[in-house]
Amino acid sequence: MSQTNLGIIVVGAGNVGGYWLDNFAPELPVGAEIVAIVRSTRYLTNCQGNVSNWREDFSNTTQHSPADALAVILQQLEACSHPHKVVLDLTADERIRHHYTDWIAAGAHIISANKYAGASSNQDYQKLRAALQQHQRHWLANTTVGAGLPIQAAIQERLRGNDTIHKISGLCSGSLSWILRQFQASDKAFSYWVKQAAELGYTEPDPRQDLGGHDVARKLTILAREAGWTIDPNDVQLQSLVPPELRQVDLSQFWQQINKLDAYLQPWLETDSAKPMDYLGTVALTNGQLTANAELTSFAADSLFATVRTGDSAFQIYSDHYCEGPLTVQGPGVGAALTASGVHSDVLTLFSELNS
Ligand SMILES: NC(=O)c1ccc[n+]([C@@H]2O[C@H](COP(=O)([O-])OP(=O)(O)OC[C@H]3O[C@@H](n4cnc5c(N)ncnc54)[C@H](OP(=O)(O)O)[C@@H]3O)[C@@H](O)[C@H]2O)c1
Known part of the structure; x- marks a missing residue:
């Protein structure tokens, strides 16, 4: 093993970050070590790879402002003597992305679970790509769509094989799939299943994020860019499952009037379980023209999208080489x-890239 030293700054220690710190940080290869863990208002610095008691260590830290917590990342990058550095963005905070270019300029590679x-x-995406190019840094984000499913890897592999991708479609929203399947398998209203999904923690705190299709639009944007296509998230045509009069009201009013979803969606909701329905996202490049949309769709009962298990994601890639039947990634x-x-x-891909 080469002596390459990789300093790792972990930003976010919630569900994903906490699991990684508990189960994967102890398995880091020799030469890679955690130098800091940063949460929204607390941080641990100068860790020197010793993070086995990180939860307890955090309980002994003092609380800071979110701005101070973020400032620590740059300080740690500047102080870090490792020849290579990486910041893991394991937060769900939209604002964090605005710091990527500063981290890159300070010498960091980036790994994101944050979409x-x-x-x-x-415009912002091109700026980020330009900064990566200028500073010769890597950015890996394979968990931003489908969690651990190798959908981005499948796209990269097709492109490396000189294939031309024409269309990618998929069930990208676990929460919408769950709600729609429960609805179709029962005699209860759609709004009932939205409430159930929220109670079980399957939706965002404001379920309109899921019902409006915004999360699916983000995932389609990421997949299209992986395929090398130019796209803005606003280019994705979304069927919102939220009635217009409930889109701007505050959350408590939305919950009070949630029954309005049932009448609004009635023309689209398929109650025949022989015609399974889901919220399908598709992005395609045809004759140089990009189209992207996400909408309620019914499938033949024996089709892939009808038969995936509840909560699973499934993607199909159509290309020159996969024209008779698509390449499928599901699970x-x-x-x-x-x-x-x-x-x-x-992390291991980056480590081996830096060692090659
Ligand atoms: N869970 C999944 O199945 C899944 C799948 C694919 C991708 N992802 C993505 O993975 C990311 C993490 O998800 P999660 O479920 O672990 O979220 P989470 O449990 O809410 O944890 C988020 C962590 O980020 C920290 N944080 C938030 N804002 C911050 C800020 N401004 N500066 C520093 N730290 C900040 C939080 O700090 P505190 O500890 O102080 O609250 C917390 O530790 C998200 O982007 C999510 O979309 C998740």
């Missing part, structure tokens, strides 16, 4: 363990 940088506006696409495992795979 927001990959799904930022075309559980959510969960801290799978995501942390995918993050670890990105």
Whole structure:
């Protein structure tokens, strides 16, 4: 093993970050070590790879402002004497992506589970790509779609094989799939299953994030960019499952009027379980023209999208080489363990790239 030294700054120690610190950090290769762990208002610095008691160590830290916690990342990068450095963005905070270019300029590679940088506006995305190019840094983000599923890896592999991708479609929202399947298998209203999903923690705190299709738009944007296509998240045509009058009201009013979803969606909701329905996202490049959309779709009962297990993600890639039947990636696409495992795979990929 080469003596390359990789200093790791972990930003976010929630479900995914916590799982990675507990289960994968102890398995880091010789030469890679954690130098800091940063949470929203607390941080551990100068760790020198010794993070086995990180939870207890955090309980002995003092609370700071979120801005101070973020400032520590740059300080640690500047103080870090390791020849190579990486920041793991394991937060769900939209604002974090605005710091990537500073971290890159300070010498860091980036690994993200956080989707927001990959799904930022075309202008911001191009700025980030330019910074990576200028400073010759790597950015790996294989868990941003489908958690541990190798969907981005499948796209990269097709492109390396000189294949031309024409279309990618998939069930990208575990929460919408769960709600729709429960709805179709029961005689209860759609709004009932939205409430159940929220109570079980399957939706965002504001379920309109899921029902509006915004999360699916982010994932389609990331996949399209992986395929080398230029796209802005606003280019994705979304069927919102939220009635117009409930889109701007505050969350408590949304919950009070949630029954309005049932009448609004009635024309689209398929109650015939022989015609399974899901929220399908598709992005395609045809004759140089990019189209991207996400909407309620019914499938033939024996089709892939009808038969995936509840909560699983499934993707199909159509290309020159996969024109008669698509390349399919499917399986559980959510969960801290799978995501942390995918993050670890990105860390090892970076480590071996830096050693090659
Ligand atoms: N869970 C999954 O199945 C899954 C799958 C694929 C991708 N992801 C992505 O993985 C990321 C992490 O998900 P999660 O479920 O672990 O989230 P989480 O449990 O909410 O944890 C988020 C962590 O980020 C920290 N944080 C938030 N804002 C911060 C800030 N401004 N500066 C520093 N730290 C900050 C939080 O700090 P505190 O500890 O102080 O609250 C917390 O430790 C998300 O982007 C999610 O979309 C998750």
